[in-house]
Amino acid sequence: MSKLTIGCFSSLVGSMSLDFAVKLSKAAVEKGHSVDMWVSGNATMLSKKGQRAFKDYSALAKPLEELFATGKFQATACEACAEARGYHKDDTMAGFKRHSMDWYLASCFSADKVLHIGGD
Amino acid sequence: MAIKKYAFVVKSLPYKIESSRLAMTHAISSQTVEIYLEDGENVEPVICFIGDGVLNCVKGHQAMKHYGVTSLEQHIKNALLLDLKVLICKEDVDKFGLSEASLIMDAEDIGGETKAQVVPYSEIQQALDSADHLLFN
Numbered sequence: 167m168s169k170l171t172i173g174c175f176s177s178l179v180g181s182m183s184l185d186f187a188v189k190l191s192k193a194a195v196e197k198g199h200s201v202d203m204w205v206s207g208n209a210t211m212l213s214k215k216g217q218r219a220f221k222d223y224s225a226l227a228k229p230l231e232e233l234f235a236t237g238k239f240q241a242t243a244c245e246a247c248a249e250a251r252g253y254h255k256d257d258t259m260a261g262f263k264r265h266s267m268d269w270y271l272a273s274c275f276s277a278d279k280v281l282h283i284g285g286d
Numbered sequence: 287m288a289i290k291k292y293a294f295v296v297k298s299l300p301y302k303i304e305s306s307r308l309a310m311t312h313a314i315s316s317q318t319v320e321i322y323l324e325d326g327e328n329v330e331p332v333i334c335f336i337g338d339g340v341l342n343c344v345k346g347h348q349a350m351k352h353y354g355v356t357s358l359e360q361h362i363k364n365a366l367l368l369d370l371k372v373l374i375c376k377e378d379v380d381k382f383g384l385s386e387a388s389l390i391m392d393a394e395d396i397g398g399e400t401k402a403q404v405v406p407y408s409e410i411q412q413a414l415d416s417a418d419h420l421l422f423n
Contacts, residue, residue, distance in 0.1 A: 268315040271329055274292065274421070275329060
């Protein structure tokens with residue numbers, strides 16, 4: 167089985183890029199692959215705990231919890247990007263890690279495929 | 287020794303969105319990636335400015351004065367100071383009527399020895415082709 171590393175940079179609200187990335191992660195995990203997801207810039211919004219689901223917006227907290235529970239998925243937020251947006255460690259969803267950007271580059275090192283999703 | 291090549295592609299305008307800044311900061315973070323890797327493993331970044339992205343390389347940013355943030359110019363100089371390979375697309379430089387004299391080509395003012403290179407796109411394509419992973423495309 168392979169390892170997929172996905173870098174995401176678009177916000178949770180205002181873009182469907184994260185929605186796509188999480189669905190892609192789910193499909194990969196269901197096929198037996200492992201997935202590392204890195205969220206940087208506005209995408210760090212994904213790591214915020216207490217997200218409330220509205221039908222008008224992509225709601226990803228529950229699918230993320232399910233992915234974390236598989237043990238084949240890990241998600242990490244850029245600590246500086248999160249802090250700059252006021253998302254502190256205490257605000258982080260259970261299961262989500264926070265690291266500096268070199269974590270992402272290290273994940274890419276051992277990945278069979280790297281996808282970059284959303285560049286804004 | 288296992289080395290993986292990462293190509294960071296910058297094709298967005300500076301400051302308009304965060305993409306070029308993130309590309310630069312991620313590329314620079316390659317300098318500390320070894321803490322996560324095994325002995326002998328490392329990454330080799332190349333930063334490629336293409337399209338609108340070449341405008342990041344114009345000298346004289348005043349981001350601190352106008353926005354109160356660090357400039358992309360400083361990030362490019364930091365990358366050169368750390369000996370990262372910086373390629374700037376010649377065709378796009380020409381398209382904007384720029385010359386090397388108007389671009390950030392070195393970091394001599396902060397002690398850097400490595401210089402940026404203005405190269406034909408074919409050379410950038412070679413760098414992309416030889417990269418193990420493309421980032422910030």
